[in-house]
Amino acid sequence: MARNDAQYRLWLELVGEILQQPLGLSSRYEGQLLELLGQSFNGACIARNRVTPEWENHILALWPRDYLPDQPPVDYDFRQHPLLRWFALTRQPGPQSYGRVPDALASSSLKQAWEELARPWGITHQLSISLQIGGGDHNVGSGDYEAYVIHRPDRDYTEQEFDLARLLQPILNGLALHLALAPQEGKAARQSCSYGLTLREMSILTLLSEGLTAESLARRLSISPRTAGKHLEHIYRKLDVGDRLMAVQRAYELGLLKPAPGNLLQNQRLESKTR
Incomplete structure (x- = not known):
């Protein structure tokens, strides 16, 4: 022991x-x-x-x-x-x-x-x-x-x-x-730090861009839904947005995330076309 x-x-x-x-x-x-x-x-x-x-x-x-x-x-x-x-x-x-x-x-x-x-x-x-x-x-x-x-x-x-x-x-x-x-170049790292985003919050932002819900990312990261919700609240406040779609959009605009096929924004657009 x-x-x-x-x-x-x-x-x-x-x-x-x-x-x-x-x-x-x-x-x-x-x-x-x-x-x-x-x-x-x-x-x-x-x-x-x-x-x-x-x-x-x-x-x-x-x-x-x-x-x-x-x-x-x-x-x-x-x-x-x-x-x-x-x-x-x-x-x-x-x-x-x-x-x-x-x-x-x-x-x-x-x-x-x-x-x-x-x-x-x-x-x-x-x-x-x-x-x-x-x-x-x-x-x-x-x-x-x-x-x-x-x-x-x-x-x-x-x-x-x-x-x-x-x-x-x-x-x-x-x-x-x-x-x-962790990015190969320091630009994104410096930008994330300038907005006060932690490593955990950056990982959650990336999972949000893949379309994961709060419940799904909680399971992926082995944390409780309540803890996941708290992380989302902190991300929204730091990026001055109101929801996960806006958070991902803002992260792309700031260069914190690189757009990739199948991201949350594309999924949202596809969903809106089928309604």
């Missing part, structure tokens, strides 16, 4: 530090996040992976750096990977480890093939914590699937570690959303 308490403190400190930074600076913190994941789960290697609908696996971030090749071996079919098969076939969003995938979903021969491939890097045992960033289908094989994956060579993950993974999953999802929203 003492170790868990120490880990919780480190996570709270990191989350608090990230959320207090201007939007454009948050991406530099992912290395610290990966390192803390490794420390929390005794991992030898931590990665943020994306699997495309074509089952191509890409490493988006890695700690320690250069621990693994930038791209996986081309002769391995990731449709046969036991953990990916678990997520694709069960559609379960919670954390899962390689050792807990039942033989009914991944035969011993499939597991042996992965272990032979992974053994040289010491990444045989994996714990995957799925993420949901932005819109779209986040199921393996259906849309881009993204997850933090903790690797180690020697043993499966304990129930205590699973409890920690479940606790961290909504936090990781929220932080990954912020990191993904």
Whole structure:
């Protein structure tokens, strides 16, 4: 319990530090996040992976750096990977480890093939914590699937570690959303700061532009509808608008958001034409 308490403190400190930074600076913190994941789960290697609908696996971030090749071996079919098969076939969003995938979903021969491939890097045992960033289908094989994956060579993950993974999953999802929203240039970051918008409020603005309701974005961000409503109130006040459609329009005008196909404004126009 003492170790868990120490880990919780480190996570709270990191989350608090990230959320207090201007939007454009948050991406530099992912290395610290990966390192803390490794420390929390005794991992030898931590990665943020994306699997495309074509089952191509890409490493988006890695700690320690250069621990693994930038791209996986081309002769391995990731449709046969036991953990990916678990997520694709069960559609379960919670954390899962390689050792807990039942033989009914991944035969011993499939597991042996992965272990032979992974053994040289010491990444045989994996714990995957799925993420949901932005819109779209986040199921393996259906849309881009993204997850933090903790690797180690020697043993499966304990129930205590699973409890920690479940606790961290909504936090990781929220932080990954912020990191993904961080603009490559500083202009939008400076503008958002000049209007007093926080990282959380910018992420909510982006979800509003995708057409999400207050209830939907509350579920996406793992917050209560009441908390979501409070965030919306703050956004409306800071942008001097009265509703979510006007908030998104104002964000586009100020350059805080970039228009994209399927945004809230386009959806509203389509709805008005069909009435």
